[in-house]
Amino acid sequence: MVGYQVAYRIALDLHPERIVIVSLRQDEVDQAVSALGDLVPAGVEVVGEWGDVFVREEFSRRPRAELLEDPVARDAIFEDLLGPLDAAYGRSRLAGLVEQYRPDVVVDAINTATGISYQDVYASSLAAERDLDDLEAGRDIAVTAVSHDVETLILSQPLPQLIRHVLILDRAMRQAGTRVYLKVGTTGTGGMGLNIPYTHSEDRPSAKLMTKTAVAFAHTGLLFLMGRTPGGPIVKEIKPAALIGYSDVGHRVIREKGHPVCRYRARTEPLGNELNLRLEPTGFVRESSLELPIVDTGENGVFTKGEFEAITSLGQMEFVTPEEIAHLCVQEIVGVNTGRDVVGTVDSSVLSPSYRAGVLRSRVLDELRSLEESTGTHGVALGQLGPPELSKLLWEAELLALGFGTLPAVVAATAEELSAMACRLLDERPGLRDTITSLGIPILHPDGATLDRGPFIRIPESPTGEALKVTPAERDRWAAKGWVDLRPANFACWQQRLRAIRAAHPGKGQPGSAGVTPETTVTEAIETGTVVAWVLANEMGGYRIK
Incomplete structure (x- = not known):
């Protein structure tokens, strides 16, 4: 509903060459493409794609419930969700679509929080616990x-799904050169608080609904990070805090989970000591399918007059229309400051590095240097701060600093001389070597065969x-990732770095503050x-x- 109105508004106001409509169901896509085709200006191509964008290409047109009943599919989903990102990216339906169409703008009106949270990790947890009992x-x-229930529980965890989805989408848009990514998000509660009376169970608020809100705002947090990453699209989010409606009013057959709700003749029976919640429908007289006047609110479902009247009353969820959301989306795409971009609001509200902290930084470093000198120790790296390369790089740089002192001295030496110097330092200072290895950072000798x-x-x-098999390729990969590597080839890499550091002073020739850049702070x-x-x-x- 929202996506359709956004596409319509973009077609009228921005006249793009192509609009690609993506939705889960084929009938929705076909209907949207057909309707838009009659409304958009000449020269605007409307294309439709359907399927589940949260799974790999080969699974995208199979219902999730069906996939979870298939052991082979469950294993594949597990690998895509928790296995290596590169491999999952190559199989992703979402990444494939972005690569195929290379969009300039992506407007994401998929109800991501609902799709992830309503897999119901709570019901899956109860089923797995019952099996273990x-x-x-x-x-x-x-x-x-047991395998079915435990694997379903693992695959229903919301945060791994959300994180993998955002990482795949971010990479795809970078590779496609996408300029703007605009998410139409949700608060999960239609703008209401923990006192929301509309729920999914006897609990109030329901755990499932709170999971939806948690996922929705976790999504916002990940978009905040995406927007602070260089080289990617401009990232924005419009987050409606009300019921979104409506797309249609009509008299129609009521459906639940895609199936028509039947109208049965009620029967009277005594209320005994036991109450069966489900009885065989064959024991009732079926009269017809249930048809009622309803208002269709798209992703939020259909409501009768009484329900719509209650939920949109003043002080309840109230509601906002898809057309208003679409108007805001177009304004944000063209750069108008609507004041409704949640990512921009968070970005401007977080507390940034301070002048006071900058002044105190040098004081802290001076105190640490003084303590190192007085205790005869080297506080270089503990190995607890990632990435894994950080500790390796810090200790290797420390060896260069201890052995040669300056960038020119390191660059002037040979790689073999640097390697020999590092070995000599560690031999002369066994305490230094023992500190490094005690922190879980091994030291690879120049021969590549001693550790x-x-x-x-x-x-x-x-x-x-478990013990791992060592091969030359694996050894080199591990050394690059987190070992202090004393081989000459590694020190040759360090020489290349230091040459680049000395050469990369873009502001060096400029006077005043223009001459101070991150590159020029390296002495x-x-x-x-x-x-x-x-x-x-x-x-x-x-x-x-920022």
Whole structure:
């Protein structure tokens, strides 16, 4: 409903070459494409795509309930959700669509929070707990039943789904060169608080509804991060805080979960000591399908006069129309400041780094240096702050600082001399070596076949703790990720970095504040943390833009 109105408004106001309508159901897409085709200006192509964008391409046109009943499909969904991101991205229906059409603007009116939260992790948890109770009690229960319920519980966890969805979408839009991403989100409660009287169970508020709100605002948080990442689209979110309606009013057959609701003749029976909530419909006289006058509010469902009158009353959810939302979306796309962009509001409200903290930074560093000198220790890295490369880089930079002191001295030496210097330092200072290895950071010798280590190793990671097979390729990958690498080839990489640091001073020739940039803060003397910060920013792309 909202997506249709946004597409219509964009077609009229912006005259794009193409509009792609994406929805879960084919009938919805066909209807929208047909209706828009008669309304949009000449020259605007309207294309439709249907299917589930939260799963891989091959599963996108199968109902989720059907997929969860298929053990092979469950394993595949598990891999896409919790396995390597690169592989999941290559199989993703969503990534494929973005790559195919390469949109300039993406307006996401999918009710993501509802789709994820209404998989009902609570019901799945109860089913899995029941199975475990049966196993513990020694009752007969099929292994396939336990696998089904436990795997369904894992796959219904909301946050892994949301995070994987956002990461895939972000990467796809970057690769496609998308300019603007606009999310039409939700508060989950139509703008009401914890006292919301509309619920999904006897609990008030229901856990399922609160999960919807939690996912909706977790989504906003991830969009906030997306908007602060360089190289991506402009990120905005319109978050309606009311019931959205309406698309139609009519007299029609009432449906529940896609099936017509039947009208049965009531029968009278005594209320005994036991109440059966479900009886066989064959025991009742079926009269017809239930038909009533309703108002269709799209994603929010259909309401009778009484329900609509109650939920839209003053002080209840009230309501906002899809046309108003579409108007705001178009304004945000063209750059009008509507004051309704939630991501922009959060962005302007968070507390940024302060002048006071900047002044105190040098004081903290001076105190740490003084303590290092007085205790004869090196407080370089603990290995607890990620990414895994951070500790490795910090310790390697520290070895260069201790052995050569300055960038020019490191660049002037050979890689073999740097390697020999590092080995000599560690031999002369066994306490330094022991500190590094005790933190879970092994030291790879120049021969590539000898390792100094402590009781545990952080990289590679092994959730089960089992021993891993060592191959030259794996050794090199682990060394690059989290080992202090004393091989000459690694020090040759450091020389390339330091040459780049010395050359990358874009503001160096400018007077005043224009000459101060992150690059120019690196001095000729090797300041371990500052050098590694340059590596994080320039090699890993990890830097703040605000």
